[in-house]
Amino acid sequence: MSSLQSWAALAVLVPLAAALLCVVLPPLRRAGKPAAALCILASLVATAASIYLLTQHEAGAVTRTEVPWIVLGGKALASIGVNVDGVSVVMLLVVCVVALCVQVFSLAYMHDETPSSYGRYFTLHALFLFSMNTLVVAPNLLQLFAGWELVGLTSYLLIGFWFHKPSAARASVKAFWMTKLADMGFVFALLALFVATRGFDWNARLSTETATLVTALLFLAVVGKSAQFPLHVWLPDAMEGPTPVSALLHAATMVAAGVFLIVRADPLFAQAPATCEVMLWVGSITALFAACLALVQSDIKKVLAYSTCSQLGYMVAALGAGSAFAGFFHLGTHAFFKALLFLGAGSVIHAVHSNELADMGGLRRKMPVTTLTFGIGALSLAGVPGLAGFFSKDFVLAQLEGKAGWIPWTMLMATSFLTAFYMGRVLIKAFGGAESAKAHHAHESGGAMLLPLVVLAVPALAAGFLGGVLAEWSGAEYHVHLGLTPVVASCLAIAGLLGAVMVFGRGRAAPFAGVLESLDRASAVDRTWSGLYRHVLLGVSAVAGFVDRYFVDGLINAVGYTTIESGARVRRLQTGRIHDYAMAVVVGALLIALWGVLR
Amino acid sequence: MSQWIQLFALEFAVVAIAALVLLWDAFAPRTGRAVGWITALLLGGVLAASFFVDGSGAAPHGVFVRDAWVVFHERLFLAAGILGVLGSIDWLAMRTPKRQAEYYALLLFSLAGMMLLAGARDWILLVVCFELMSMPLYVLCAYGKQDGPASEPKLAAEAGLKLFVTGAASSGLTLFGLALVVGMTGTSHIGPIVTGGPVGSGPAPLTIVGMLFVLAGFGFKVGAVPFHMWVPDTYQGAPTPFVAFLSVAPKAAGLATLAIVLLGGWSASSSVWLPALLVIAGASMVVGNFFALPQTDARRLLGYSGIAQIGYALLAIATQSRGGLAMTLFFVATYVFTNLGVFFVLHAAAEEGGGHTLARIAGLSKRSPWLGGALLVFLLSLAGIPFVAGFWAKLFVFMEAWNAGLVTLVVLGVALAVVGLYYYLTVARSTYMADGDRSTPVRTGFALGAAIVVCLFFVVGLGLWPKPLVEAANHAAAGIVSGR
Amino acid sequence: MNLTHCLLLASFLFCVGVYGLLTRRQAVAVLLALELMMNAANLAFVAFAHFRGGPGQLFVVFALAITVAEVAIGLALVMLLYRRHDDTALDRASETQG
Amino acid sequence: MTLLFVLALVVTAIAAVMVVAAKNLVRAVMALALMLLGTAVLYALLEAPFLAGVQVLTYVGGVVTLMIFGVMVTRRHEGANAPAERIHGFRGLVVAAGMFALLAWAVVASDLERGATPIVKPETTRSLATALLDDHLVAFEVVSLLLLAALIGAVVLARRRDGRDEGSAILAAASREAIDAQQAPAGSAHGGDAR
Numbered sequence A: 001m002s003s004l005q006s007w008a009a010l011a012v013l014v015p016l017a018a019a020l021l022c023v024v025l026p027p028l029r030r031a032g033k034p035a036a037a038l039c040i041l042a043s044l045v046a047t048a049a050s051i052y053l054l055t056q057h058e059a060g061a062v063t064r065t066e067v068p069w070i071v072l073g074g075k076a077l078a079s080i081g082v083n084v085d086g087v088s089v090v091m092l093l094v095v096c097v098v099a100l101c102v103q104v105f106s107l108a109y110m111h112d113e114t115p116s117s118y119g120r121y122f123t124l125h126a127l128f129l130f131s132m133n134t135l136v137v138a139p140n141l142l143q144l145f146a147g148w149e150l151v152g153l154t155s156y157l158l159i160g161f162w163f164h165k166p167s168a169a170r171a172s173v174k175a176f177w178m179t180k181l182a183d184m185g186f187v188f189a190l191l192a193l194f195v196a197t198r199g200f201d202w203n204a205r206l207s208t209e210t211a212t213l214v215t216a217l218l219f220l221a222v223v224g225k226s227a228q229f230p231l232h233v234w235l236p237d238a239m240e241g242p243t244p245v246s247a248l249l250h251a252a253t254m255v256a257a258g259v260f261l262i263v264r265a266d267p268l269f270a271q272a273p274a275t276c277e278v279m280l281w282v283g284s285i286t287a288l289f290a291a292c293l294a295l296v297q298s299d300i301k302k303v304l305a306y307s308t309c310s311q312l313g314y315m316v317a318a319l320g321a322g323s324a325f326a327g328f329f330h331l332g333t334h335a336f337f338k339a340l341l342f343l344g345a346g347s348v349i350h351a352v353h354s355n356e357l358a359d360m361g362g363l364r365r366k367m368p369v370t371t372l373t374f375g376i377g378a379l380s381l382a383g384v385p386g387l388a389g390f391f392s393k394d395f396v397l398a399q400l401e402g403k404a405g406w407i408p409w410t411m412l413m414a415t416s417f418l419t420a421f422y423m424g425r426v427l428i429k430a431f432g433g434a435e436s437a438k439a440h441h442a443h444e445s446g447g448a449m450l451l452p453l454v455v456l457a458v459p460a461l462a463a464g465f466l467g468g469v470l471a472e473w474s475g476a477e478y479h480v481h482l483g484l485t486p487v488v489a490s491c492l493a494i495a496g497l498l499g500a501v502m503v504f505g506r507g508r509a510a511p512f513a514g515v516l517e518s519l520d521r522a523s524a525v526d527r528t529w530s531g532l533y534r535h536v537l538l539g540v541s542a543v544a545g546f547v548d549r550y551f552v553d554g555l556i557n558a559v560g561y562t563t564i565e566s567g568a569r570v571r572r573l574q575t576g577r578i579h580d581y582a583m584a585v586v587v588g589a590l591l592i593a594l595w596g597v598l599r
Numbered sequence B: 001m002s003q004w005i006q007l008f009a010l011e012f013a014v015v016a017i018a019a020l021v022l023l024w025d026a027f028a029p030r031t032g033r034a035v036g037w038i039t040a041l042l043l044g045g046v047l048a049a050s051f052f053v054d055g056s057g058a059a060p061h062g063v064f065v066r067d068a069w070v071v072f073h074e075r076l077f078l079a080a081g082i083l084g085v086l087g088s089i090d091w092l093a094m095r096t097p098k099r100q101a102e103y104y105a106l107l108l109f110s111l112a113g114m115m116l117l118a119g120a121r122d123w124i125l126l127v128v129c130f131e132l133m134s135m136p137l138y139v140l141c142a143y144g145k146q147d148g149p150a151s152e153p154k155l156a157a158e159a160g161l162k163l164f165v166t167g168a169a170s171s172g173l174t175l176f177g178l179a180l181v182v183g184m185t186g187t188s189h190i191g192p193i194v195t196g197g198p199v200g201s202g203p204a205p206l207t208i209v210g211m212l213f214v215l216a217g218f219g220f221k222v223g224a225v226p227f228h229m230w231v232p233d234t235y236q237g238a239p240t241p242f243v244a245f246l247s248v249a250p251k252a253a254g255l256a257t258l259a260i261v262l263l264g265g266w267s268a269s270s271s272v273w274l275p276a277l278l279v280i281a282g283a284s285m286v287v288g289n290f291f292a293l294p295q296t297d298a299r300r301l302l303g304y305s306g307i308a309q310i311g312y313a314l315l316a317i318a319t320q321s322r323g324g325l326a327m328t329l330f331f332v333a334t335y336v337f338t339n340l341g342v343f344f345v346l347h348a349a350a351e352e353g354g355g356h357t358l359a360r361i362a363g364l365s366k367r368s369p370w371l372g373g374a375l376l377v378f379l380l381s382l383a384g385i386p387f388v389a390g391f392w393a394k395l396f397v398f399m400e401a402w403n404a405g406l407v408t409l410v411v412l413g414v415a416l417a418v419v420g421l422y423y424y425l426t427v428a429r430s431t432y433m434a435d436g437d438r439s440t441p442v443r444t445g446f447a448l449g450a451a452i453v454v455c456l457f458f459v460v461g462l463g464l465w466p467k468p469l470v471e472a473a474n475h476a477a478a479g480i481v482s483g484r
Numbered sequence C: 001m002n003l004t005h006c007l008l009l010a011s012f013l014f015c016v017g018v019y020g021l022l023t024r025r026q027a028v029a030v031l032l033a034l035e036l037m038m039n040a041a042n043l044a045f046v047a048f049a050h051f052r053g054g055p056g057q058l059f060v061v062f063a064l065a066i067t068v069a070e071v072a073i074g075l076a077l078v079m080l081l082y083r084r085h086d087d088t089a090l091d092r093a094s095e096t097q098g
Numbered sequence D: 001m002t003l004l005f006v007l008a009l010v011v012t013a014i015a016a017v018m019v020v021a022a023k024n025l026v027r028a029v030m031a032l033a034l035m036l037l038g039t040a041v042l043y044a045l046l047e048a049p050f051l052a053g054v055q056v057l058t059y060v061g062g063v064v065t066l067m068i069f070g071v072m073v074t075r076r077h078e079g080a081n082a083p084a085e086r087i088h089g090f091r092g093l094v095v096a097a098g099m100f101a102l103l104a105w106a107v108v109a110s111d112l113e114r115g116a117t118p119i120v121k122p123e124t125t126r127s128l129a130t131a132l133l134d135d136h137l138v139a140f141e142v143v144s145l146l147l148l149a150a151l152i153g154a155v156v157l158a159r160r161r162d163g164r165d166e167g168s169a170i171l172a173a174a175s176r177e178a179i180d181a182q183q184a185p186a187g188s189a190h191g192g193d194a195r
Helices: A003-024 A026-031 A033-056 A086-109 A115-136 A141-162 A166-197 A208-225 A234-240 A243-252 A254-264 A273-295 A300-320 A324-352 A368-382 A388-400 A403-431 A447-474 A484-504 A513-520 A523-573 A578-598 B002-007 B009-027 B034-049 B068-095 B100-119 B123-141 B151-185 B205-222 B230-237 B240-246 B249-265 B267-292 B298-317 B322-353 B369-383 B389-403 B407-432 B446-464 B467-477 C003-023 C027-052 C056-085 D002-021 D025-045 D049-074 D089-109 D125-133 D137-158 D168-194
Strands: A063-072 A075-084
Touching: A003 A026, A003 A033, A003 A063, A003 A075, A003 A086, A003 A115, A026 A033, A026 A115, A033 A086, A033 A115, A063 A141, A063 B467, A075 A086, A075 A141, A086 A115, A086 A243, A086 A254, A086 A324, A086 A447, A115 A141, A115 A243, A115 A254, A141 A166, A141 A208, A141 A234, A141 A243, A141 A254, A166 A208, A166 A234, A166 B389, A166 B407, A208 A254, A208 A273, A234 A243, A234 A300, A243 A254, A243 A300, A243 A324, A254 A300, A254 A324, A273 A300, A273 A403, A300 A324, A300 A388, A300 A403, A324 A368, A324 A388, A324 A447, A368 A388, A368 A403, A368 A447, A368 A484, A388 A403, A388 A447, A388 A484, A403 A484, A578 B151, A578 B205, A578 B267, A578 C003, A578 D089, B002 B009, B009 B034, B009 B068, B009 B100, B034 B068, B034 B100, B034 B446, B068 B100, B068 B240, B068 B249, B068 B322, B068 B446, B068 B467, B100 B123, B100 B249, B100 D137, B123 B151, B123 B240, B123 B249, B123 C056, B123 D137, B151 B205, B151 B230, B151 C003, B151 C027, B151 C056, B205 B249, B205 B267, B205 B298, B205 D089, B230 B240, B230 B298, B240 B249, B240 B322, B249 B267, B249 B298, B249 B322, B267 B298, B267 B407, B298 B322, B298 B389, B298 B407, B322 B369, B322 B389, B322 B446, B322 B467, B369 B389, B369 B407, B369 B446, B389 B407, B389 B446, C003 C027, C003 D002, C003 D025, C003 D089, C027 C056, C027 D002, C027 D025, C027 D049, C056 D049, C056 D125, C056 D137, D002 D025, D025 D049, D049 D125, D125 D137
Parallel strands: none
Antiparallel strands: A063 A075
């Protein structure tokens, strides 16, 4: 094991050690603060290791160490180990940095919890970091799956962290149920891959049919984990968990695991054009659909949740267009600015004690740092030129040029506009305008919460410029070009923001007061905007919401209900009478024998 | 004679322990936990000895063959026996302090029957061992329970009677079927079915009927559909520490017998039994999983879950390959530890909570975090989540079955595994999420606690590092099926 | 008299036993029916041994012992049932179900 | 010979029907005894004299007594006339008839008399004993264990908690008798060696 891999292994094992210590030493966990310190220390070590790895990494190098894990008939079927290459090094860094920031943020955010619950929270976080890093450095799909399942399990526990809230308990079960359902695809994919190649390597050469089968099954798992249409319904519900958990799991890491899986298994997906076609469409539809829903949410976290769905749709569409790098790039930048947004939302929620946008407003004076950092995140997400989100989103869009008759491209362009529009709405409603009653008593959060915000704001601003380096490491083509796509995308982003100002900024002292006033004079423009918003956008959103609530969600609930109902009905067969049991034995034997001789 | 002693050293030892326990109790009755601890420790000694005694060989006329297959099973049964005894110590000492020796003796007799069963290569010995295994189980089902809540003694008697009547009916079926098979083939050796007719004509109808009756009889013992109906009722009525043992050891023995007979003896006639086996396996998965869904008593739920699990194990046997058989062994071994663990935790919770319904164990994790955690691990293993032992078991079985071309059943199995996940999680959720109406901490006796810890160790250990058991299972399976 | 006749008789006894097993309410009567089934198997063993050779008789020796053990346990369980339910109708024992 | 066979066959069959048909349990047990005797005669005709003897000893002597005892103990209030109504008799009849149809068809279709395999040298009591103690010594020992387990089990179940052992003594005696019967061939084997 070379030193590089040792560092990667360190990033995996140190969080595990911290989690185990907390598990086996209940006094430590129940004390709360010491456990938190230990877990954050572990994350710090993991982050340091991942940064060191990044500095030492040579472009294009792939090294791995494996230990035989499962042996069948004297042959090693699968191994555990670490795989260090451009993708895993970057992903490791993203995961560690975001996790560290979230944990530091949680120090203050969760301080109302009892000490034992506080300790449990950080234990789960350490466990999560271990699971996620296991997934990231996996040298084969089996270990990746193991990490995948562990991530699912920890997320189940974290979403349901406030299990005394019935809605949280329900949401955690729903999230687990949905992702498990999709994970069946992963299991089948592993089985099919194993049968075809007697191994779990993602570099395998397959026939087109097998590749299509394997990748389609893998994609099913991705649809569940990365909340793609129509299995996205669990993600908004999962917002019942603590907000930092949402930042970590439902923005930066866990949901991105699905996209990461596709990036990892890119050699397999490259052999299956049919699957890629499906991905392209599913991603585009998810992006647009979720953006429509984000528009009408009154809960700030739900806006961000649907926005996450939407951005994941971008990544999946990019992957479907055949550009693993575009998806991965957007995954990286998105992780930073979405974590920033969630933490910013957490800061706001902490201040006003409400998730509702209606309870916020005018927070910009009370919480300047939060406003600034959240604003950076929002503009980055909206794709304002120069910020991180712009570069990656632009690159994704550029990959889609001309694909499938420009339709996905158009859909994602529309999504760009909507993204800017709903982020503008959140900005204005939460930070602009007059102070609401609840916002009146709000005050800026403490240092432990602001520090992660500031730290995350840096990559949210600047990570876009790293595209070239990143591409070089991953061995992909990347160049910023000034063509149709960036121009249209920039225009749409700015138009969306301005539109939001037009619609929501009126009647309130909006931050862009000057611009607004000049535009407001042309009230026809304003009315046009308002009308467009009210009749077109809200209409679309209503349809999307209807489909979501009654069709997708309803179908899934119906499946669950039917399963349980059928079980309840058939159990009448078990009468409790011995004679019936003996009858079953005899008739069973009779039928089997009858069939045996008649065959 | 010395050869005999060497060949049957472990079985002799187990019977000797039974005799010792009975005699000790006859001459110096004890009411404490000493009898149980002595039994467990001596059994532990036998298990340890199994690693040093090389008893490989065969009895005259090949009625009994000792090879890696037998050694694997002996150790598995001994482990189950030790854990079964450990789990019962506290309960017996509290509930029936004056009637402990018989319990252990009967358990040991059953254990001896199982251990011999694994090596039987002759129908006479096999049938006799099967009955030696079963008879004590009928009795133990109805054991003790005079002083529990009012309904308990009735339920225990009912449990015993249900097991007995269906068991005796199956014995009758098996015996009649064997009369046909042995009569038609003219030998009591478990071997290929010699048709006697012209080449390629296949077995006579009477032989086929006989074979399938025998298969049905074994189907009863492993609790496969449609011979499964005793399972939930017996699990619910019988004493829980015993159910822990009942739910694993006889099933492992039954699967071992099936493997010996189907893969070892009748492998050439697979066209006769394979369709029946596949139907039984598929039906077990479906019925087990769907009937488990609406259950509110944890033991009934686990009964149905056990039926489903047996379906998966039968699927592995149906692959007819060495790898498949090895995976059956792996599956069974992990199942032994997992299910023992689940029942022990339930027992610990029920002893303090007054019942086994899901409502009664609600909030367990708050009353005893470590029991709650252990239960979660066991349930995850049953559900097949990585990194616990059950995950590999399921994955391996599905992999081998897919390899053998049983794709339909694999798809069915994976789909049903998701249904399974639902009800396992229901139990887990009620322990974690729901608030129970009790807040007193659960105190677990030392013996029971030790048994749970051992189970936990194996379930987690095998989940992280399945390699040793996989290799041992492969080695053992080579004794029955040669080739890949 | 030949093997076919003997086996037909054995089958008949077996099925009569099955009928009794499935229909009699009295626990003791069910035990009797089980005896019939076992006896049918024994008869088949002996008949095969006579006409075809093989270990049939040997098997019967063991089967008899098994039957006796089964009767002992069965009757003990029936008495337990009687003591708990004050009745030996087998369908009394049907509290667990579903 | 054939006449005797037919007679035994008919008696056995009718007795078997009576076992399941008799309302009175004592009568059913008596019918069982008759059926067992008829089978014993068949054993004798099929050149299994030893088994015929054991059948009479263990079954008619042991099992039937045990059954009568069981009937008596459990019916002490109402006498032997138990309500004997059936549980879905028709379904049971259909299943049993179907079973018989299957078995009878299989017996006939197997064409057992074709090629009329010569009737082999019958197993003598002596060869039986040799086989028992040579080839199948293991099984023999296991059966002793089985009977011991059954004995203990029966006592455990029958014993009352208040210490009044009701019937366990008789059960134990019956089981012991069974052990004796089972060990009879062993004795005869030793006798055979002595000669």
